[in-house]
Amino acid sequence: xxxxxxxxxxxxxxxxxxxxxxxxxxxxxxxxxxxxxxxxxxxxxxxxxxxxxxxxxxxxxxxxxxxxxxxxxxxxxxxxxxxxxxxxxxxxxxxxxxxxxxxxxxxxxxxxxxxxxxxxxxxxxxxxxxxxxxxxxxxxxxxxxxxxxxxxxxxxxxxxxxxxxxxxxxxxxxxxxxxxxxxxxxxxxxxxxxxxxxxxxxxxxxxxxxxxxxxxxxxxxxxxxxxxxxxxxxxxxxxxxxxx
Amino acid sequence: xxxxxxxxxxxxxxxxxxxxxxxxxxxxxxxxxxxxxxxxxxxxxxxxxxxxxxxxxxxxxxxxxxxxxxxxxxxxxxxxxxxxxxxxxxxxxxxxxxxxxxxxxxxxxxxxxxxxxxxxxxxxxxxxxxxxxxxxxxxxxxxxxxxxxxxxxxxxxxxxxxxxxxxxxxxxxxxxxxxxxxxxxxxxxxxxxxxxxxxxxxxxxxxxxxxxxxxxxxxxxxxxxxxxxxxxxxxxxxxxxxxxxxxxxxxxxxxxxxxxxxxxxxxxxxxxxxxxxxxxxxxxxxxxxxxxxxxxxxxxxxxxxxxxxxxxxxxxxxxxxxxxxxxxxxxxxxxxxxxxxxxxxxxxxxxxxxxxxxxxxxxxxxxxxxxxxxxxxxxxxxxxxxxxxxxxxxxxxxxxxxxxxxxxxxxxxxxxxxxxxxxxxxxxxxxxxxxxxxxxxxxxxxxxxxxxxxxxxxxxxxxxxxxxxxxxxxxxxxxxxxxxxxxxxxxxxxxxxxxxxxxxxxxxxxxxxxxxxxxxxxxxxxxxxxxxxxxxxxxxxxxxxxxxxxxxxxxxxxxxxxxxxxxxxxxxxxxxxxx
Numbered sequence: 001x002x003x004x005x006x007x008x009x010x011x012x013x014x015x016x017x018x019x020x021x022x023x024x025x026x027x028x029x030x031x032x033x034x035x036x037x038x039x040x041x042x043x044x045x046x047x048x049x050x051x052x053x054x055x056x057x058x059x060x061x062x063x064x065x066x067x068x069x070x071x072x073x074x075x076x077x078x079x080x081x082x083x084x085x086x087x088x089x090x091x092x093x094x095x096x097x098x099x100x101x102x103x104x105x106x107x108x109x110x111x112x113x114x115x116x117x118x119x120x121x122x123x124x125x126x127x128x129x130x131x132x133x134x135x136x137x138x139x140x141x142x143x144x145x146x147x148x149x150x151x152x153x154x155x156x157x158x159x160x161x162x163x164x165x166x167x168x169x170x171x172x173x174x175x176x177x178x179x180x181x182x183x184x185x186x187x188x189x190x191x192x193x194x195x196x197x198x199x200x201x202x203x204x205x206x207x208x209x210x211x212x213x214x215x216x217x218x219x220x221x222x223x224x225x226x227x228x229x230x231x232x233x234x235x236x237x238x239x240x241x242x243x244x
Numbered sequence: 245x246x247x248x249x250x251x252x253x254x255x256x257x258x259x260x261x262x263x264x265x266x267x268x269x270x271x272x273x274x275x276x277x278x279x280x281x282x283x284x285x286x287x288x289x290x291x292x293x294x295x296x297x298x299x300x301x302x303x304x305x306x307x308x309x310x311x312x313x314x315x316x317x318x319x320x321x322x323x324x325x326x327x328x329x330x331x332x333x334x335x336x337x338x339x340x341x342x343x344x345x346x347x348x349x350x351x352x353x354x355x356x357x358x359x360x361x362x363x364x365x366x367x368x369x370x371x372x373x374x375x376x377x378x379x380x381x382x383x384x385x386x387x388x389x390x391x392x393x394x395x396x397x398x399x400x401x402x403x404x405x406x407x408x409x410x411x412x413x414x415x416x417x418x419x420x421x422x423x424x425x426x427x428x429x430x431x432x433x434x435x436x437x438x439x440x441x442x443x444x445x446x447x448x449x450x451x452x453x454x455x456x457x458x459x460x461x462x463x464x465x466x467x468x469x470x471x472x473x474x475x476x477x478x479x480x481x482x483x484x485x486x487x488x489x490x491x492x493x494x495x496x497x498x499x500x501x502x503x504x505x506x507x508x509x510x511x512x513x514x515x516x517x518x519x520x521x522x523x524x525x526x527x528x529x530x531x532x533x534x535x536x537x538x539x540x541x542x543x544x545x546x547x548x549x550x551x552x553x554x555x556x557x558x559x560x561x562x563x564x565x566x567x568x569x570x571x572x573x574x575x576x577x578x579x580x581x582x583x584x585x586x587x588x589x590x591x592x593x594x595x596x597x598x599x600x601x602x603x604x605x606x607x608x609x610x611x612x613x614x615x616x617x618x619x620x621x622x623x624x625x626x627x628x629x630x631x632x633x634x635x636x637x638x639x640x641x642x643x644x645x646x647x648x649x650x651x652x653x654x655x656x657x658x659x660x661x662x663x664x665x666x667x668x669x670x671x672x673x674x675x676x677x678x679x680x681x682x683x684x685x686x687x688x689x690x691x692x693x694x695x696x697x698x699x700x701x702x703x704x705x706x707x708x709x710x711x712x713x714x715x716x717x718x719x720x721x722x723x724x725x726x727x728x729x730x731x732x733x734x735x736x737x738x739x740x741x742x743x744x745x746x747x748x749x750x751x752x753x754x755x756x757x758x759x760x761x762x763x764x765x766x767x768x769x770x771x772x773x774x775x776x777x778x779x780x781x782x783x784x785x786x787x788x789x790x791x792x793x794x795x796x797x798x799x800x801x802x803x804x805x806x807x808x809x810x811x812x813x814x815x816x817x818x819x820x821x822x823x
Contacts, residue, residue, distance in 0.1 A: 015737055032494035033581075043690040047741035048734045052290065055458045057498050057577065059387055060293040076580050098429055099738040105290070118395040119354035127348040132363035138356065145356055148387070149292060178354070 003085055004028055008037055010049065011090040013097045022046065028079075034067055034087060035074040038101075050100040058214055061150030065101050066090040071155040071212045092155035108151050111167045115175035115194055120186025131183045141180035144173050144222050146215040153209035153219050165198045169209035169219030172200060176222045179229060191233040200227040250674045251667075253433035258284040258403075259657040260650075261423060261438035263410050264465065266294035267386070267642030268622025268649070269444030270393035275650025276442075277400045281657050284436060285397070286425055287406040288460050288743075292394045295446050295458040296642065299386025300501035300573060302368055302378030303643070304636030305343035309360055310367045311375035316340040318374050321818035323637060324807070326372045326532045327601075327630020328770040329785060330478065333807050334608040335628040339637070339644050346643035347379055355392040356381050369506045370635040372532040374818060378636040383501045383573040389639060405434070409743055410464070412673050413441060413472040413618065416663040420472060420618035424673045431737030433677075435670045439657035440617050442649055443469055447600035447623040448754040450747075453701040455597040456488055456499035462747040463754030465624035469604045470753055474615040475791045477626050477802070478602035479754070480761030483633050483771050484706050486536035488596025490554035495581045497596040500557065500574065502635045504591075505529040507570050509559040511540065512590070513548035519555070534632045534771045537595040541706045544594060554594035560587055595706055599638060600754075601629040601771065602761070605789060610652035611645055614791070617660065621649040627804075631770025678736065680745045686731025689744040692723050693751065699723075700755055708762055709776045717759040724752050760799065761788045 005025040012020050024041045031037045035056055042049045054062040056075040063074040068082060071092050079087065095103035125131070153169035154160050160168045175194055179187040194200065203223045210220040260276045262269045265287035277283045287294065306314040320340035324333055351357060351365065357379055358366040367376045381388050397404065407428040414422040420441040426433045445465025449457025470476055487500040505511075511529050513519045523539040524531040540555050549555060559567055559574075564587035567575055571586075578584040578591060603626035604613050611619045622642050629637060680686075696719075703716035730748065732741030765788065767781035768774050786803045807815060 015735065032492045036494045042740060043688075043694070047688065047690065047732050047744075048739065050738040050740060054289045054293045054460060055295070055298050057298065057495070058580070059384065059573075060289075060297045060458065062290060062293045078581075102738055104429075109291075113398055118392075118399065119352065124352045127345045127352065130348050130351045130357075130365050133359055134363045135359045135361065137363075138359050142356070145388075146384075148297075181354075181356075183354075 005085070006031070006037060006079055007086050008041060009086070009088045010041070010101070012100050015099065032078060032080070033075055034072070034077040034079055034089065035063055037079060037087065038074060038089065050102050052102050059148060061148035064092050064150045064152050064155065066092055066155070071152040073150060073152070073214050076214060092151060094155050094157070094160045095151070105151055107164070108154055108168070108170070109149070111171040112149065112174060114167060115171050116186060116190050117174040117178060119178065119181065119184050120189060121183070122185060133182050137182040140182070141177045144177035144180065144217060146217050147173060148215055150214065152212045152214065156208040156212040158206055158208065159202050159204060163202060166202045167194060167198050169223065172226055173217060173219040173222040176226045176229070179226070187229070188233065191230055195230045195233065200230050203227070250671055250678060253435050253670060253674060256284060256434050256436045257662065258282045258436065258438045260284070260440050260442060260653045261436050262286070262442045262444060263423065263468070264294070264444035264446060264622070264624070265291055265404065265406065266444060266446055266622060267296040267389055267393060267639065268624070268646040269442070270390070270397050271643055271646025272442050272444055272621060272650035272653070273402050274393065274396050274400065275647045276654040277402050279651055279654035281654035283402045284438070285402060285404045286408045286410055287404065288409055288464070289407065291404050291406040292390055294390060295461050296390050297387045298456065298458055298499060299389070299639055300383040300499060301370060301503035301506065302380030302385050302636045303347065303389070303639035304370070304373065304377050304634065305347045305379060305640055306340065306375070306377055307344050307347065307365060307367060307379065309364045314375035314377060316343070317814045318818060319343065319377065321815045322372060322374055323628070323634060324630070324815050325819050326632050326634050328632060328780070329630065330481070330769060330787065330804070331630030332608050332627040332804050333811060334805070337811070338608065338648070339628055339641060342644045343640045346640065346647065350389065350392060350643060353392045353396050355388050358382065368503060369530060370502055371505065371530045371536065372527065372634055373636070378506070380503065383503050383571050385639065408434070409746060410468060411677055411746055413468050414665045414669065415472055415615070416665065419616040421663040422665055424670060426677065426736055428738045431735055433674050435665060437662055437665060439660040439662050440619060440653040442653050443604060443618065443620040443624045444622045444646065445624045447603070448751065449597045449599070451697065451700050451751050451755050451758070452597035452705070453697045454488065454497035456485055456497055457597070463750040464747070465620065466603060466757070467750040467753040469613060469615070469618065469620065470790070470792060472615055472618065473792055474613040474618055475605040475789050476603065476757055477605040477787050477789045478761070479757035479790060480765050480772050480788065481601035481631050481770065482597060482758065483533060483599040483601060484537045484595040485598035486533055486540055486595055487557055487593040489582065490592045490594045491552040491582060498577070498581070499596065499598070500591060500593050501571070502533070504557060504559050504571060504574060507559065508562050509557050512556040512558055513543045514550055515548055519543050519548070532632055533635065537706060538773060540593070541595055550592050552592055554592040556590040557593045558590045560589065599623065599633055601631065601633050602626050611649040612652065612656070617656065619649050619653050621645040631772060680731050680742055681735060682733060683731030687726060687729040689730045689732065689741060689748050692726060692730065693744060693748050696720065696723055696748070696751055696755060704759060704762060706773060708772070708774050710763065713759055713763045717756070717763065720752065720755050720759060724756070727752065756797070757790050760797070761790070764788055764799065
């Protein structure tokens with residue numbers, strides 16, 4: 001902690017799939033965040049370093065990486081807060097690596113879409129006024145709407161790691177966000193879309209997702225609430241079935 | 245050398261090609277698709293990560309939910325007056341008239357908004373808007389807009405290629421007929437043949453060192469349009485947002501939403517004086533952005549700044565509960581990045597490069613540029629905001645003109661025949677791209693980009709003079725002279741250095757026109773402040789336009805249509821009490 005430089009070790013993967021580690025020294029007075037460290041390396045030491053970034057203010061969700069073994073947003077991880085001069089940066093787990101720190105997020109976005117993340121109604125009315133929603137109704141789903149689709153929860157979740165079909169925390173949280181929205185009438189379609197083996201029943205409530213979420217969304221509690229919705233939906237389905 | 249052959253490319257055919265997947269591009273894609281056109285969207289970043297997500301404070305529309313007296317006329321007048329009569333009044337009229345419908349539509353797509361107690365969309369005050377007009381959700385309005393539009397795009401039949409870089413617009417018989425691009429993930433080139441091309445590429449904040457813009461905002465669309473022969477306009481008009489973070493250095497420039505002032509935040513200098521009393525006794529902190537930015541700049545210049553070179557922005561007097569409810573993003577932004585708790589402490593802020601009012605010149609009726617078949621919308625286009633943009637008018641611009649552009653491009657494709665781009669033209673462009681790879685003793689593009697950014701920040705910021713601007717132009721032209729020397733190692737696949745080569749070209753084009761325009765405009769108007777010509781001049785109530793003739797950069801003056809008498813009356817209502 002006393003030196004003038006951070007020692008970055010970055011996991012690389014080249015076009016032929018060869019994995020290696022590269023070491024770089026970055027002057028402490030030139031950076032404050034891990035992202036800035038990566039940018040310093042790219043601009044000054046090694047232009048071939050591939051990484052994703054965009055807003056660098058923790059709102060676009062592009063720069064998810066593993067820092068010293070923990071899934072984090074590079075842009076909002078203050079280097080000095082790591083309490084060590086050695087900073088190891090690797091791609092997040094549970095995704096295929098395209099190159100260096102860049103992972104293939106297609107599976108994540110596909111799972112997200114499976115939960116029908118948009119308002120579904122019989123009648124949307126015309127565009128001359130809004131659909132009414134009181135502040136109390138808004139607050140019911142507000143927390144679950146904060147997701148920036150960064151993928152950290154997917155990287156932290158032990159089930160995602162062992163079962164590639166599991167929809168995962170972000171997707172299930174989006175389902176709850178729309179199901180709790182007073183303007184929406186599509187809950188049953190969503191519950192049917194996710195009420196399968198790949199849905200809520202897989203979650204073991206390890207809670208890692210909520211711990212790493214940079215936006216305080218708490219996917220773990222969302223999945224618990226959603227599991228209850230799935231249960232009620234299934235019961236009512238059984239009752240309807242018996243009446244037939 | 246690159247492992248792939250230059251004749252290895254995919255041909256794609258579509259009706260409408262949209263370059264850019266921020267708010268404007270996505271809204272255009274939805275509309276073009278709904279109007280029966282086949283649509284392909286190309287995006288430099290991942291889908292859903294565009295710069296629009298960084299918009300915080302709100303989107304302007306005269307719903308009148310909070311101030312029932314508001315109407316489109318007042319919104320129109322505010323836009324024209326604060327644009328210091330440099331903008332196209334017709335664009336301002338369309339924007340103000342169509343804004344409410346676009347908000348209701350977005351809401352029905354599923355966007356969430358903060359609400360009034362009776363369940364209507366809540367609206368907050370913002371600088372130089374006569375009434376409380378900004379629809380918002382906390383301080384993450386842009387994120388919610390992108391998320392909503394993205395979901396709409398995804399359940400339509402629209403093909404999105406993200407992480408794809410466009411290097412050239414193809415032309416044939418004087419119209420735009422497609423583009424060349426490469427996909428970062430695979431390193432594969434694509435030649436897209438389309439009947440119409442829409443540029444929705446945003447602005448170029450990254451031309452400056454201190455900016456609120458995302459790393460993608462490098463003026464790509466300006467350069468693509470300009471290289472294709474389209475006309476650009478008002479390039480000297482760059483908005484400096486009054487409040488960006490100043491400390492620690494890594495976050496310098498990061499946006500501090502105008503919503504802080506809209507919700508009652510006040511600005512103080514190091515002596516604890518509320519200095520806006522001196523500069524703007526009536527509107528105070530909620531005057532137009534150019535006025536507030538210059539006032540802050542002046543306080544710092546005259547030695548009344550904070551230790552890190554800013555001024556104080558105070559909101560803690562409103563209480564912790566209010567702040568956590570209205571400005572949760574700001575609270576965590578300052579806590580995480582600066583270790584400052586804004587419910588107890590002051591923020592340190594200074595102006596930051598925020599928005600290009602200038603850009604690609606368009607026809608207000610259909611958003612077509614001067615090059616047939618090429619359309620532009622959002623920040624890439626120009627004319628709505630004049631010399632100064634009102635907060636919230638950019639987000640509504642994306643919805644109103646994104647939709648109109650999608651509509652008119654789809655209509656255009658009904659009569660336009662697709663034109664083939666020759667294999668030679670495609671291969672020539674591909675070899676230009678691969679030509680940057682593995683050159684012996686090449687210059688690092690980042691080195692030139694950083695030199696350019698330092699130059700622009702030092703000489704062409706808030707306060708401009710002939711001498712500084714000329715110095716900057718000299719340095720820029722020297723950097724431009726070295727452009728052919730740049731190069732990077734590696735191949736086309738996910739190679740950030742290669743993208744930097746194209747970004748440098750975009751930044752050079754943007755910077756050159758900005759400086760040349762700023763030198764020509766010998767007056768101060770809106771965001772353009774010349775300390776050697778501090779007054780506004782009637783002679784310059786006109787626009788400076790730019791186009792390429794052969795290899796030469798040509799400028800000319802053009803004048804906007806005069807306000808018709810019925811519009812003069814509407815504008816008079818607002819102008820009467822601002823002067």
